Amino acid sequence: MESGGGGGSGGPTNFLRKTYQLVDDPSNDEIVAWSESNNSFIIKDEIKFASNVLGKYFRHNNFSSFVRQLNTYGFRKISQDQCEFYNPYFRKGQYCLLGNIHRKKTVFSHSPGEVERVAFEEEIEKLANEKASIELDISRFNQHKLHVGNLVRRLEASENRYNNLKNSFEMILQNPNLVEKMNKKIDFIFSSKFSNKSSSPNAAENVVADNDINNEATEAGNSLGDNDSYYPLMEVEDDFADIDTNFGFWDFEDILAEL
Structure with missing residues (x-):
C-alpha cells in the first residue's frame, strides 16, 4: 500500500498518481473507468479490480485497504448502486x-491510525515472505555447494x-622385465576372455575375428616391450574397448599391483 504526505508544491503523492x-x-475500462461526467470514477468489478489491477500499480491487492486510502484523501462514495468515488x-x-x-490528519497523533496499522501489517507480511524466499535460496545454495x-x-x-x-607405466617402460610380465x-x-566367448553359441561365427584381434593385441604388447618409445595409454584403452572385453583403463591398476 502506498503512503505519503500531502501534495502542495511537492506534487501529488504516489498513491494519487497511481x-x-x-x-x-483505457486497458482497464472494463474494470474501472471515469464516469460519464468525468468528475468521478467507477469500479465496475471489485474482485477483478483487486486481482487484476491493484497489483500492477501497488505492492498489494487488498481492495479494502485501497478504499481506506481513498477515504484518507477525502474521496467519498457517491452512489449506492455502484462503487463510484x-x-x-x-x-x-x-x-x-x-x-x-x-x-486527512489523524485525530490522535500519539497513536497510529487504521491506515498506518494496515501498512505496517502489510510490510511485515512482505518481509516475512522475503525472509522465506531467502531461506529457500540459501538451502538450495547449500545443496548445490555440497554437490560441487x-x-x-x-x-x-x-x-x-x-x-x-x-x-607406474613410466617406471615400467624403463624396465624390460616388468614390461614382459605386464x-x-x-x-x-x-x-581368458576369448576362452569364455568360445563356449558361447556364436563362437563358430566369431572365432576368426577373435584370432585376428588376439594377434593384434599380442603384437601391440610385444612392441611395448621391444621399443623404448612410449605407447599412448589411451590408445591401449581404446583398443581394449573396441574388442568388447570389458577391460577398462582402471583395470591396469590391478595388473600393476601384481607385478
Whole structure:
C-alpha cells in the first residue's frame, strides 16, 4: 500500500498518481473507468479490480485497504448502486489538480491510525515472505555447494589415480622385465576372455575375428616391450574397448599391483 504526505508544491503523492493512472488507462475500462461526467470514477468489478489491477500499480491487492486510502484523501462514495468515488480535484484530463488533494490528519497523533496499522501489517507480511524466499535460496545454495564439493573430491581422486597409474607405466617402460610380465598378464586376461566367448553359441561365427584381434593385441604388447618409445595409454584403452572385453583403463591398476 502506498503512503505519503500531502501534495502542495511537492506534487501529488504516489498513491494519487497511481490511482489516476489506473483510472485513466483505457486497458482497464472494463474494470474501472471515469464516469460519464468525468468528475468521478467507477469500479465496475471489485474482485477483478483487486486481482487484476491493484497489483500492477501497488505492492498489494487488498481492495479494502485501497478504499481506506481513498477515504484518507477525502474521496467519498457517491452512489449506492455502484462503487463510484468522487473528489472535487480528481477529474479526467485535469491531472494538475491532484496537488490540491491532501491526506486527512489523524485525530490522535500519539497513536497510529487504521491506515498506518494496515501498512505496517502489510510490510511485515512482505518481509516475512522475503525472509522465506531467502531461506529457500540459501538451502538450495547449500545443496548445490555440497554437490560441487563431492564432485571436486571425485575429480581429485580420479586425477590422483591417473597420475599414479601414469607414473607406474613410466617406471615400467624403463624396465624390460616388468614390461614382459605386464604383457603376459594382459595376454592371460585376453585368453581368458576369448576362452569364455568360445563356449558361447556364436563362437563358430566369431572365432576368426577373435584370432585376428588376439594377434593384434599380442603384437601391440610385444612392441611395448621391444621399443623404448612410449605407447599412448589411451590408445591401449581404446583398443581394449573396441574388442568388447570389458577391460577398462582402471583395470591396469590391478595388473600393476601384481607385478
